[in-house]
Amino acid sequence: MDAIDDAILRELTVDARLPYSELGARVGLSPNAAANRVGRLVADGTIRAFTIVRGGAGAAPGPGLEVFVEVRLAEGTTNEDFTDALARRGFPHVLDAVHVTGSYDYLLHAVVTDPAALDLFVRRLKREAGVAQTFTRLAMRA
Structure with a gap:
């Protein structure tokens, strides 16, 4: 780890x-060099998980149904593929996505408006x- 890694x-x-x-x-690098640095930080375990958090710590979920969705990834889907899809494809319902142990890969905390949503x-x-x-x-109460 050096000053550039810290800045990244x-x-x-x-x-x-x-x-x-x-x-x-x-951070003063080319895009390829930045990508290589991030890849190395993942490979050496400095970056161990990718987590998405909306609203900041302690934020209230807002109106609607509060749900917890355990997710098992399809064969061939990487953790990066999944977290990128959540971030890029517009999943505003997701408040938090945590990589977990056990029979599922991720636990999502989300709020949706109704059962159809x-x-x-x-x-x-x-x-x-x-x-x-x-x-x-479904969360029955907080």
Whole structure:
């Protein structure tokens, strides 16, 4: 780890969706060099998981159905493919996505407006985010 790696980690902590071109510009590297550095940080375990959080710590989920969706990725779908799909394809329902141990790969915390929106959300996960199987729980109360 050097000063550039530290700068990369600071930038990704603020915005993990930064394109490599922007990340590189912010830390003084070319896009390819920034991508290589991030890849090395993942490979050496410095970056261990990609987590998406909306609304900041302690934010209230807002109106609607609060759900917890366990997700099993389809064969051939990587963690990066999944988290990129959540970030790029517009899954605003997701408040948090945590890579977990056990029979499922991720636990999503989300808020949807109603059962129809939940159905659409789960179908989109399967169609657009490389999800093979889900198990959904509704929060009864906080």
